[in-house]
Amino acid sequence: MDWLxxxxxxxxxxxxxxxxxxxxxxxKLTETLGHTAETVESVNKTVGEVSGEATVILHNVNETLMDVNEKIAQLNPLFKIVHDTGESAHHLTSTMVKFTSKKADHAQAGTDILDRNNLEGILRGAAFIYYLRQAKKDYDHKNA
Known part of the structure; x- marks a missing residue:
């Protein structure tokens, strides 16, 4: 045999x-890669389930936010009425202070100012009270 x-x-x-x-x-490498493939498949399945649950949660959150926004929109006129009633009461008390500090000969002018400035606020206050009574009747009717 030669050297080659x-x-x-x-x-x-x-x-x-x-x-x-x-x-x-x-x-061992083949076994490890097989286990890795099983783990990846399991993770994919779990991620799919979690994303489905997250979608349901987000849908529920959106519905809740829409409901809250609707209820707040219904309360806005009520807050405006309360605000107007408060302003009316403020105007009434300031007018009464002015009225009581005036002399007797200016009593008619003070009454005119009172009627002219506070009639709208007083009517809104009455509407607010009417609204509260109706809401209570509806609530009592639903719970009866």
Missing amino acids: GIGVFILSLAFAALVILLIPVFK
């Missing part, structure tokens, strides 16, 4: 030994 043949034989023996030594490593 001996060198090729040694190389083939070394390659065969390397292959024999790498077989368990490749088996």
